[in-house]
Amino acid sequence: MSLKHQLLVSFGVQGAGAASVLVATLWLGASLGPEVQGGFSRSKSEVEFFAAFAMFGLPQALFFHVKSGGLNGRAALRWVMWSAIVALPIGAGYALVQHRPAGALTLLLGLTVAAGVAQGELRALLLVRERTGWFNAVTALPQVLVLAGVGVVIAAAFVPSPSTWFIVFALAFGVTALLAWRRLHATLDAVGASPVGWRALSHYGLAAWLTAALSTAAILAMQRWVEAAEGRAALGQFTLAMTLVQVPLTPISYAAPLLFRRWMEWPGAHASRRWSGSLFLMLLAIAALVAMLSTRWPDLGLGAAYAGATQALALLLVGGAAEAASRVLTVQASATGLPWVAVRAEAMRWSVLAVGWLAPLSPGLLPLCAVWSAAAIAAALVFAWYGRAAARSAR
Numbered sequence: 001m002s003l004k005h006q007l008l009v010s011f012g013v014q015g016a017g018a019a020s021v022l023v024a025t026l027w028l029g030a031s032l033g034p035e036v037q038g039g040f041s042r043s044k045s046e047v048e049f050f051a052a053f054a055m056f057g058l059p060q061a062l063f064f065h066v067k068s069g070g071l072n073g074r075a076a077l078r079w080v081m082w083s084a085i086v087a088l089p090i091g092a093g094y095a096l097v098q099h100r101p102a103g104a105l106t107l108l109l110g111l112t113v114a115a116g117v118a119q120g121e122l123r124a125l126l127l128v129r130e131r132t133g134w135f136n137a138v139t140a141l142p143q144v145l146v147l148a149g150v151g152v153v154i155a156a157a158f159v160p161s162p163s164t165w166f167i168v169f170a171l172a173f174g175v176t177a178l179l180a181w182r183r184l185h186a187t188l189d190a191v192g193a194s195p196v197g198w199r200a201l202s203h204y205g206l207a208a209w210l211t212a213a214l215s216t217a218a219i220l221a222m223q224r225w226v227e228a229a230e231g232r233a234a235l236g237q238f239t240l241a242m243t244l245v246q247v248p249l250t251p252i253s254y255a256a257p258l259l260f261r262r263w264m265e266w267p268g269a270h271a272s273r274r275w276s277g278s279l280f281l282m283l284l285a286i287a288a289l290v291a292m293l294s295t296r297w298p299d300l301g302l303g304a305a306y307a308g309a310t311q312a313l314a315l316l317l318v319g320g321a322a323e324a325a326s327r328v329l330t331v332q333a334s335a336t337g338l339p340w341v342a343v344r345a346e347a348m349r350w351s352v353l354a355v356g357w358l359a360p361l362s363p364g365l366l367p368l369c370a371v372w373s374a375a376a377i378a379a380a381l382v383f384a385w386y387g388r389a390a391a392r393s394a395r
Contacts, residue, residue, distance in 0.1 A: 003262055006132050010254045013133075017140030018250040020147035025243045026302075031154045034236025034305050038227070040150070041239035043165035045220045046109075050094055051116030052212040054087035057205025059124035060260075060334070064204060066128050067261075073125070077184060079201070080121045087117040105163050112166045115173035122180035127257050129187065138180045139254065145172035207339035211330065214346035218353060218375070225357065226368055234365045237306055241313040241369070244300075245320040248283060252327045259328075263335035272332035273387060276325035280380075283321035290314040312369045319373030322380035329383040338386075345382040349375040 029037040062079060065071040091113030095106040119142060126135045149168030153160050219242070227235040263272070291314035299306040300313070326345060333341040356371030 003258065006258055007255050010132060010136050010258060011251050013136035014140045014254040015251065017143035018247065020140075020143040022243060022247060024147045024150040025240060027154065028150060029236065029240055029302055029306070032159075034240070035232045036160065038232055038236035038239050039160070039162065040165055041243065042220075042223055042227075042235070043162050044169070045216070045223060046094070046098075047112050047116055047166070047169050049213070049216040049220045050091050050109075050113045051087070051120060052216045053209075054090045054113055054117050055083065055120055055209065055212070056202070057207065057209030057212070058083055058201065059121050060208040060339075061201040061205035062121060063124045063128060063257075065201065066125065070200070073128075073184070073187075076125055077181070080118060080125070080181075083121060084114045084118040087114040099162060105166070108163055108166045108170065112170040112173065115170050115177055118177035119173045119180065122177055122184060124257070125184055126180060127261065130183070132258070134180075134183060135257070136254075138176055141176045141179070142169075142172040145175060204339065207343050208334070211339070211342040211346055214343070214350065218346070218349055222353070222368075222372055226365065229368065230363075230365055233305060237309045237312055237365060238369070240300070240302075240306065241309055241316050244313055245316045245323075248286070249320060249324055249327065252279070252324055256327065256331050259331045260335055263332060272328050276328040276383075279324040279328065280321045283317055283324055287314050287317035287321065290317060308365060312365050315366060315369040315373055319369075319376035322373070322376040326376070326380045326383055329380075329387065333383070333386070341383065341386050345379040348382050349379040352378045 025037060025041065028040055058079060062071065062076050066073060066076050088110040090110075092106045092110035095109040099105050099109070119138065123135060123138045126138055146168055149172065153164060153168070223235060223239060226238045290310060294310040294314060298308060298310050300309045302309070326342075330342040330345075333339060352375035353371065356368075356374070359371075361367040361371070
């Protein structure tokens with residue numbers, strides 16, 4: 001199957017998963033209001049952040065070393081099992097600190113994070129030898145199951161608590177991880193030595209881990225900043241706009257593993273620059289279009305509680321354009337053995353967010369959206385600087 005065909009199939013199958021999350025978010029906002037929808041999005045961000053944190057970059061490291069022959073399949077599955085066990089106290093510890101009184105929520109969040117870790121790492125291993133169909137299905141299935149869980153909550157007509165959403169996420173990730181484990185256990189072999197140990201895995205995985213942890217932590221921190229500064233209704237508007245921004249970015253995330261495998265075999269510096277530039281210009285054009293529509297459609301069609309959300313979306317799409325370019329260039333840097341470039345970009349993002357937090361901003365949601373987009377642009381400029389320096393050295 002050609003790369004183009006693989007990408008089209010991935011966009012179709014995994015796009016259904018992304019659409020499920022979007023529908024779930026919009027459905028909650030329309031049915032139960034921005035406060036409930038904001039709580040759902042915040043719980044989702046918490047799970048994603050701590051799952052990314054607890055993976056320690058293992059999905060990329062395991063994929064690289066299994067595909068290159070340094071680690072056999074069964075040994076990789078043991079790494080997945082132990083990393084899921086390590087993830088339990090990480091999620092539980094966060095529940096003890098943040099959700100007081102935690103109670104049963106402690107164990108529940110620990111299980112949710114562990115299930116998310118297992119699903120993420122098994123998903124990467126499926127791409128080593130399996131056809132992309134399994135990889136796509138394991139990526140999309142949790143999102144479809146989350147939509148089903150949201151439907152159950154809305155039908156039950158009660159105000160959900162954080163534990164409700166953690167149950168939904170735990171079941172979605174857990175069921176998917178179990179299916180992936182059974183498939184991999186039946187197909188991955190234990191043939192060959194496994195000279196790769198924790199030092200070799202951590203050497204490559206640390207950069208991937210820092211990139212994922214810093215990027216998801218930035219989203220979580222931004223959500224808490226919005227809620228503290230402008231209230232829960234503004235949080236609902238912000239998280240809805242961020243969810244819509246993720247729609248054009250999601251296909252890039254889906255294509256990233258396939259492009260990573262491709263660019264490991266055939267260097268794609270020219271292709272990555274072309275793709276990133278085209279995506280940047282396309283999303284800037286969409287941002288301009290949304291800004292023009294904001295006067296006629298200020299609430300995204302969701303009612304007075306979302307007044308001003310269209311302007312927020314337009315601003316965030318500017319940052320989304322830079323984010324799209326960064327994601328493509330992150331894959332290219334990792335494929336050429338330079339994953340630390342992405343870490344520097346995330347450090348720049350955090351620097352701009354810190355400056356924005358210290359600056360005397362005008363009240364309202366829009367200045368906060370502008371800070372987020374400025375931080376995304378600053379991160380993209382790190383890749384632009386690196387690409388220019390690499391082009392000079394190649395001459």
